Amino acid sequence: MSAAPTPTVLVTGALGQIGTELVSALRELYGSDSVIASDIREIEGHPVINNGPFLTADVLDKNSLKVIIEDNNVNIIYHLAAILSATGEKNPVLCERVNVGGLANVLELAREYELRVFSPSSIAVFGPDCPNHAPQITPLNPTTTYGKTKVTGEIMAKYYWEVHGVDVRGIRYPGLISWKAPAGGGTTDYAVDIFHHAIMSGKYSCFVGPDTRLPMMYMDDAIRATLEMMDTPVESISDSRGGYNISGCSFTVTELVAEISKVIDPFECTYSPDIRQEYADSWPDSVDDTEASNDWGWKAEFGLEQLVNEMLTNLTRTREVEE
Numbered sequence: 001m002s003a004a005p006t007p008t009v010l011v012t013g014a015l016g017q018i019g020t021e022l023v024s025a026l027r028e029l030y031g032s033d034s035v036i037a038s039d040i041r042e043i044e045g046h047p048v049i050n051n052g053p054f055l056t057a058d059v060l061d062k063n064s065l066k067v068i069i070e071d072n073n074v075n076i077i078y079h080l081a082a083i084l085s086a087t088g089e090k091n092p093v094l095c096e097r098v099n100v101g102g103l104a105n106v107l108e109l110a111r112e113y114e115l116r117v118f119s120p121s122s123i124a125v126f127g128p129d130c131p132n133h134a135p136q137i138t139p140l141n142p143t144t145t146y147g148k149t150k151v152t153g154e155i156m157a158k159y160y161w162e163v164h165g166v167d168v169r170g171i172r173y174p175g176l177i178s179w180k181a182p183a184g185g186g187t188t189d190y191a192v193d194i195f196h197h198a199i200m201s202g203k204y205s206c207f208v209g210p211d212t213r214l215p216m217m218y219m220d221d222a223i224r225a226t227l228e229m230m231d232t233p234v235e236s237i238s239d240s241r242g243g244y245n246i247s248g249c250s251f252t253v254t255e256l257v258a259e260i261s262k263v264i265d266p267f268e269c270t271y272s273p274d275i276r277q278e279y280a281d282s283w284p285d286s287v288d289d290t291e292a293s294n295d296w297g298w299k300a301e302f303g304l305e306q307l308v309n310e311m312l313t314n315l316t317r318t319r320e321v322e323e
């Protein structure tokens, strides 16, 4: 029996927090030349640009995506281009255009060229009426424009599967914590920024209060979840295909500060909540990922202590190399 041919993959929004790590994981899996990274911007010296094919493309320009798909015989799109919650609430019109309009372009092209699609959702789909431990199936009434675009994205994913047979899948990512790339303008950015400030100055002023608890995840877990879900046979993927809940670990800022203080002493965190507190308060504390666990065997590996140690070790090492 001959092995399945290596697919050609296109990643949109590839220079962001997730793309920086997902592109390298995909290139390891399929070979560098088979993974075309793209973004609306270019960042000189970025590893995604240095280590394989890279093209600039605006996801709102359907024709430029079409040319890339045709020229390279693309089979799968990992569609990461988006405007995140904090940036999105400052510019809701752009957020809606990019998050909904960009996805509409990708899904139409997927239908036309018979592509598979990964389209991330978010815990921002939940609203204040959701239980604190968010079930997979629950009313989705987000208060933010960003959250509304993610609910729309899930509905579009389900529609394209049911009506057009496009195999599009998504995950409701929790706040993602990583050290290789900066966080991209989301409400959970404090859980990344805090590590940089702890190492640089031993101090951090947090834009949400000490008792704020949100679902979070270390990036290694998020990348593994993405690859595992995309690798799951289609028969095992349920109606939750537009946005599977996945749980990593859930902690308050106070708990995070206490864990960082075990390594960085003294470390002082002060609090000056801004509008992002409201967004955080509208989201659940944790999520129930039973369905992801049953359908494709999802299980997180990183808890708070391990995540903090990984972040501090890697950021300290990176700073030493740069100095």
Ligand SMILES: NC(=O)c1ccc[n+]([C@@H]2O[C@H](COP(=O)([O-])OP(=O)(O)OC[C@H]3O[C@@H](n4cnc5c(N)ncnc54)[C@H](O)[C@@H]3O)[C@@H](O)[C@H]2O)c1
Binding pocket: 012, 013, 014, 015, 016, 017, 018, 019, 038, 039, 040, 041, 057, 058, 059, 060, 079, 080, 081, 082, 083, 084, 098, 102, 120, 121, 122, 123, 172, 173, 174, 175, 176, 177, 182, 183, 184, 185, 186, 188
């Ligand atoms: N990082 C998180 O904590 C998190 C949590 C939940 C969901 N998500 C989702 O995961 C996906 C990727 O998130 P991320 O954290 O990597 O975001 P990011 O902001 O770090 O990266 C997004 C990338 O998209 C690019 N982009 C923006 N507009 C574009 C356009 N019109 N055309 C092409 N590229 C464009 C940006 O230049 C950027 O590099 C998004 O759908 C986001 O909503 C992320």
